[in-house]
Amino acid sequence: MFSFFSVFSYLQWLTLAFSFVLKPVALDNPQSSITNEVETPSSGWRITNTKGKPLTGRFLHITDMHPDEFYRDGATVDHYCHDYKHASANSKSSKAGFLSPGPGFECDSSPSLINKTLDWFSKHIENDYGGIDFIIWTGDNSRHDNDNHFPRTKSEIITSNEKIVDKMIETFPDVPIVAAIGNNDVYPHNIMEGGSSSMTQALAGAWDALIPTQEKHVFEKGGYYMVEVIPHRLAVIAFNSLYFSTKNAAVDGCPKKDPDDPGSFHIRWLRIQFLLLRQRKMNAWLASHVPPTRDQWYIDCYDAFADLLYEFRDVIVGQLYGHMNINHFVFLEFNKPPVDTSTLQSRDLEVATAQPKYVKTLIENQYGELPFVPDKPSSKFMDETVGKFSLASVGGSIVPEMFPNFRIYTYNTSGLNPRPSDLDGNVVVSDSFPKNYTSLVDELFEDKTTEDNEDLFISNYESMKKNSKRKKKKKKNHRKKKIQPGALGPAYVPMTFTPLSFQQIFLNTSDYMDATSETEVDYKLLYDSRDQPYNMPSLTVPDYMRLARRIAGVCESKKKKKKRRYREITYTYLWHAYIGALPRLGDPDDF
Numbered sequence: 001m002f003s004f005f006s007v008f009s010y011l012q013w014l015t016l017a018f019s020f021v022l023k024p025v026a027l028d029n030p031q032s033s034i035t036n037e038v039e040t041p042s043s044g045w046r047i048t049n050t051k052g053k054p055l056t057g058r059f060l061h062i063t064d065m066h067p068d069e070f071y072r073d074g075a076t077v078d079h080y081c082h083d084y085k086h087a088s089a090n091s092k093s094s095k096a097g098f099l100s101p102g103p104g105f106e107c108d109s110s111p112s113l114i115n116k117t118l119d120w121f122s123k124h125i126e127n128d129y130g131g132i133d134f135i136i137w138t139g140d141n142s143r144h145d146n147d148n149h150f151p152r153t154k155s156e157i158i159t160s161n162e163k164i165v166d167k168m169i170e171t172f173p174d175v176p177i178v179a180a181i182g183n184n185d186v187y188p189h190n191i192m193e194g195g196s197s198s199m200t201q202a203l204a205g206a207w208d209a210l211i212p213t214q215e216k217h218v219f220e221k222g223g224y225y226m227v228e229v230i231p232h233r234l235a236v237i238a239f240n241s242l243y244f245s246t247k248n249a250a251v252d253g254c255p256k257k258d259p260d261d262p263g264s265f266h267i268r269w270l271r272i273q274f275l276l277l278r279q280r281k282m283n284a285w286l287a288s289h290v291p292p293t294r295d296q297w298y299i300d301c302y303d304a305f306a307d308l309l310y311e312f313r314d315v316i317v318g319q320l321y322g323h324m325n326i327n328h329f330v331f332l333e334f335n336k337p338p339v340d341t342s343t344l345q346s347r348d349l350e351v352a353t354a355q356p357k358y359v360k361t362l363i364e365n366q367y368g369e370l371p372f373v374p375d376k377p378s379s380k381f382m383d384e385t386v387g388k389f390s391l392a393s394v395g396g397s398i399v400p401e402m403f404p405n406f407r408i409y410t411y412n413t414s415g416l417n418p419r420p421s422d423l424d425g426n427v428v429v430s431d432s433f434p435k436n437y438t439s440l441v442d443e444l445f446e447d448k449t450t451e452d453n454e455d456l457f458i459s460n461y462e463s464m465k466k467n468s469k470r471k472k473k474k475k476k477n478h479r480k481k482k483i484q485p486g487a488l489g490p491a492y493v494p495m496t497f498t499p500l501s502f503q504q505i506f507l508n509t510s511d512y513m514d515a516t517s518e519t520e521v522d523y524k525l526l527y528d529s530r531d532q533p534y535n536m537p538s539l540t541v542p543d544y545m546r547l548a549r550r551i552a553g554v555c556e557s558k559k560k561k562k563k564r565r566y567r568e569i570t571y572t573y574l575w576h577a578y579i580g581a582l583p584r585l586g587d588p589d590d591f
C-alpha cells in the first residue's frame, strides 16, 4: 500500500513555499523581438537564477554519467572494462584505455572520463559557451549492475551519487541543478516502491544540496520534486518515471481502479503542481529518466500523462529525458496511443549498425505520419491540430558506449520584466493560492473513482480494446475526454521561455585512446540546431513537426504523401542519434 502524507501537511509545506517575499528582479526594457540576450539593466536590478547569477538564456542538459570505480585502464572490454585476474579474458580483445575503451563497447565511465568532463565544464561552459542558468540532469549516476563478479550494493549507489553530486556542485556553484532519479540510482535497479523507504531517504541525503527544503518531504515519499530555477518565473519538475516504467515490478502502472498506486498518485501530484504554476503564471520544464514510449511506460500512465501535457500546454515548456543513450525526439499525441517503434515496414533506410531499428521505426511510423504544418498555420490549425502534440527530447549520454555528449540549449528570455507591482522590489507575491484551493486538493487527493474521474481517464488504446468490458462500456456511453486545454504556451508559440536552439557537444573518444592523466580532453561542437541540414528557426512543436517530416522524406504536397525519399538529412539525423556508433556514415568532422 502506498500511504502518502496527509493533505494537511502537504498544504503546510506548500504554504511555506509560497510565503516568501519576492526578491528584486531586473527592470530592463520590454523586448518585443525574440532574443537570447539579456539587456544590461538600466538600474541596479537584474534578472537572476535562483542562486543570484544573472541570466544568460542558456541551460545544460546532461544525462547517464554512469561513473564506474571498477573501471581499469588496460582491462579487457569483454568484461565491462573491469579487471580480471583469471585467464578467461580473450587476449585479442580490445583493451580499455585510460579515458575510455572507445565507442561500441559495453563499459561504464572511467573516473578519469567523469573528472575530465567536469574539468572541461569548468573551463569552457562559461568562457566559450556563454555560461548557463540551470542544469537539467536526467539520472543514472551509478554504474550498471551488469557484472556478476562485482555485484552492486545499495551503499555503492548512494556513495556514487554523493560523489558525483558534490562534484557537480563544485563545478557549478552558482547554478541550480535539477536531478531526476535514474533506473540505476535505485537498488535493485528499476525497482522502486511507493512511499518513504530507506532508499528514498538515502537518496534524499545524497541529493540534499539539490532539493529545496520545502520539497524534501515529498522527495522522501516519492522521489520527485520541483525547483524554481528562475524565481517566480520558471521551474523544473523532476518527476519519477520509475513509477511509470514497465520494468518496475513494484508498481501497478497507474490502474484506474487504484488511486493509491504510486503512479496514479504521482499523476495527481503533477496535476497539482501544474495548477499552482498556472495560477502563478509560471512555466516549467519536465525532466525525468525513462522516456514516455510504448515499450517503456505502462499504458495507463502514458495515457494519464499525455492528458496532463495537453491540459497544461500553457504551462509546460518541454520535456527532457535520458536512459536510451540515443539523441532523438518523439511526439506524444493527446488521446492517441504511443507510436509503435517495433515494426519496421520498409527496407529503404539502410544503415549498418547494431541497433538502428528504434529510431528508424520512429522516423517511419511517427515522423512520416505527422500532419503537414504550413509556414503560416491558422490559429485554428495551431490550436486543434498542432496543439494536440507535445514533444519529448531524449538526450545522449556521457557513458562512452557512443561518443560522450550533452546539449546546451538556448531559450527566449525576452519579456522577463517584473510586473508593475514588483517595482518597489519588496512586494509579497500576489499570485497566491486559488480561493478554492483546499477543496481542489481535497478532491484530487480523495480516494474516489467517480463517473467524472473515469471519464477523464478513459483511454482509447489498442491494447485496452482487447479488454472487452472496457470496450463495451466505452461504446455504450460514447464518452469522450472532457479536457479543456490551456492556451498554446512557449512550447508552441514564440514567447518568453520558448526554446530557441541547442548545441550538441561531444567528445571523440577515438582520438584519446592514448590519453594519460596529463591529457587535456576537448569536447567539440558537433552541430547547432540552427545549422545545416536542420536549419531550425526555433525549437517549438511546429518547428519539430516540420523537421520530422523532412527527416522522414515526406513530400510537402498531400498527393505525394506516401512517397518518401530519404535524404542526407535522414542519415545525418541517424548519425547524430547514434553518435559514434554508425561508422558507415562517416566521421563527425565530415558533417
Ligand SMILES: [Zn+2]
Pocket: 140, 182, 183, 184, 289, 322, 323, 324
Ligand atoms: Zn537508465
